Amino acid sequence: MKTRLKQLVGSLVIAQACVAGAAEPVDGQQIVRAGTTPSVVGPEATFTGRVRVEQLWPANPQITASGAYVTFEPGARSAWHTHPAGQRLVVVSGVGRTQEWGKPVQELRAGDVVWCPPGVKHWHGASPVAMTHLAVSGTLDGKNVEWMEKVSDAQYTSR
């Protein structure tokens, strides 16, 4: 699947960057320098509008969660989805929105921290103002997200 392929490519880019950017042997401290990892565009199949993903680190056996900055342009949002091992979001800038299935849309502002427990169907994205969040995604059996249908304009604008 195209999405899986993009995720895989993204992971490989990160893995390579970790090795290429390492100033020390693999068993020592490793520094990946700013600007050495290309950003990825959120695929159309799983996002509405323009979304930029900046991978920060991959999951590994010690910390089984990956990290990324995700920037949603005004009106952009993820599709509905669940996380098999949950996800932490930290809003870095702007004003965003999130919604759990069957519940009202909630506004997110810089400094808000969200816990999305495993299996809870939800979406997140920008408001009419852009929003960037850090996403720390737990991994279960190599998977950190289960994608579902896209968020309609009616759902996005509901209150």
Place this chain on the structure above:
Amino acid sequence: MKTRLKQLVGSLVIAQACVAGAAEPVDGQQIVRAGTTPSVVGPEATFTGRVRVEQLWPANPQITASGAYVTFEPGARSAWHTHPAGQRLVVVSGVGRTQEWGKPVQELRAGDVVWCPPGVKHWHGASPVAMTHLAVSGTLDGKNVEWMEKVSDAQYTSR
């Protein structure tokens, strides 16, 4: 020990904030709003200079790593330490320094991402300019750091 007590108090504050700030039942999405969790001063026993810790989320069974912003005023730094389950750092702003035992001091700049593997003795902190990083700390048997001696001025200024 005073440090352990402070860590415990910090964890309790976070745990309480997660419950108090939750807009939904515990099994749904939880939002901890910006400004609802007090920051903590880095204890003198394990830090040199003024350090502010802003806890973001606690470790839980799904994502066994906690998250915090740590701000080091100019010249401030951690003591030497290791992490039993490793740590990821993302430099948010400013200019910092880090050093692995027996290796040269390295400069850290905004956007740099550091992986500190388990058991690697190191320190991190500000340069003569302040530095803020996100710290994502893996937990093993409830512990995410093993503190050692403080970083001397000679070590801090070495190249």
